[in-house]
Amino acid sequence: MIALEMIKKKSIVDVAGAFGIPLKRLSSTLYEQVEHDSFKIFTNTNTFKWFSRDIQGDVIDFVQLIAGVSFKEAIHFLDKGDFPEQEVQVLKLEPFRYYLPESKDFGSARTYLKTIRHLSDETINTFGRQGLLAQGEWQSDNHTEPVVVFKSKDHHGRLVGASLQGIKEHPDRYDRGRLKKIMKGTHGYAGISLTIGKPKRLVFAESVIDLMSYYECHKEELSDVRLVSMEGLKKSVIAYHVIRLASEEKGDFRFLDELDKGRLSHYLDVILQTTKYIQHHEQFLTLAVDNDEAGRDFIEKLKDQGFPLEQDLPPLDLLDGKTDWNEELIRRKLEPSLDDWLCQFYEERSQAVYSPRTPTLDL
Template sequence: MAKHVSADQVEVARNVDLIDYLERKGEPLKKEGRYYRHQVHDSLVIKDQLYAWNSRDEKGAGVINFAKMFYGMSFPEAVLDLNAQGYKVKDNVQEQKPKAPYQYPSHYEVNDKTKAKDYLTKERKIHPRIVDWLDNKDLIAQDKLGNVVFKWKQQGEIVGADRQGTSPMKDGRIFKGIDRDSHGSAGFSVDIGKPNSIYLFESPIDALSYWSIKREKLQNTRLVSMSGLKRQTMINEIKRMGKEGHKVNHITFCTDNDKAGTEFANKYQNLLANSLSHIDISKKKDWNEDLKNRLEQFKHVKHPYFSRGS
């Protein structure tokens, strides 16, 4: 195992283009706008020398750090590997301009939300009264492509948005994305009453599914989507509650029932006092699967779930 590398070798390694490095290693990458997405680990996205593996809460910059994170290399091993193949040198980094503030593209909305509402209630089984409430609060919309838009609102201002496709694309996948320039540590959130607790989810759909299941029980709660597993979103929401004059009495981790979701919940619960935190992971893959499974039990029984008066 390599124990020492020279300063010159480190400099060469640091200047290797990350995309060229991964493509020549055979990693399946697909360009999506300004980003590249890994086709096996589809929550791993790369832009220039920056990377984010959202399902594992891994974010960073630089090809050496990526090699250590993704391939499990030591620092010397990563440096030597990056020196070995004559990889392309990254483009000179131009002076970075300040990030433009998010501007919600309201002109892209359509008045008729039928497709979005049908998707939420019929495909995802979100309770219709919840969907109507979100519509009345201007927290959801439909865009010109038929996507559901989940607006990230803070103090009445839209600071970002998730977009969820309602039908398959040509490659069979369902579109899922976050608007460009969305506030990096914000997320879709809903207040039920005057919140004194935070419930954390991996997506807006999961948050609304949980609300549909526990509609009669949730009170004085803020449901927050991290759009993945994002530590900074959790921290941001705790700070925001304080700024808004709400005391946080309780935090519940409602992540997916998989390795990444469980590890995230356990990791951050251990950093909080037991009296302050709780884990409520779905029985199925995620909370939407739980919701659908519960409703399937009433398939042959007349059930008031889909009555808007219930």
């Protein structure tokens, strides 16, 4: 059996050289692809990231991307190739420092979530009861504004990050009109999660707003599940929550506490290749990501790597060619249902048939 641990150590720089990819060295641990300056290789973690396309991964993912091959074919290529091993440094994360002043009044945040995002009080309160929401004040460049704070907590309930959503529009300051920011120092692998019952499966969305919208659209059928916002498309978040759930089932978090958080995706691959843990859990992983090219590609990539996945995508907007769960929630709330339309139709027809006719004068 091929040891994935050893395969992952194959030097990504040397592998790039084997493919004839020209690299420019920027520092002792950072390389850049000459033809694509947003494509970076990090030798300290033996990983890459293509920032303009939001694609990242380890040396196996790199081979899959460059050669257009499957997970197994990439492993075979790396196993047979004469590539030196790259010493990988353990990622040392500093404790997250939450410095945002919070307001005792949640009114502006609630108004934004209800009127702009069309979320119900019940949904807002459900996330609030698990300590995931707050209203804060963001300060930058002599500018202060109210924000909705979405809090990220780890398996011990510790605050390890936060995402911020501006409440007021400032089109002169932000391309999207409102502030959207992940706080500095956030441990991105943890995501933002809501626990329902005793979780036996995991559902992943791209953003916390989409996660709240998915909850509202499906709350009647959700039990014993953990809903997770990846705050993007991040395999590391999926890995963390798979290992977290396995640790919860054992009642032992020592492995999760001690493992290198920079190699979570690697550990997920090991679990898939060496155990039947994921396969033994029915409908264990559900991807409720955006129905767009990036979301669908992310799902297909994981499937190609052998992950058994369920997908629950919002209905596609035929005009735009893409949609997310918040857009689907708003559509459901604003568009009348077929039953409502039929009731209105028959009511109007009934009035037309049985209302007295106004006599006309034959002049």
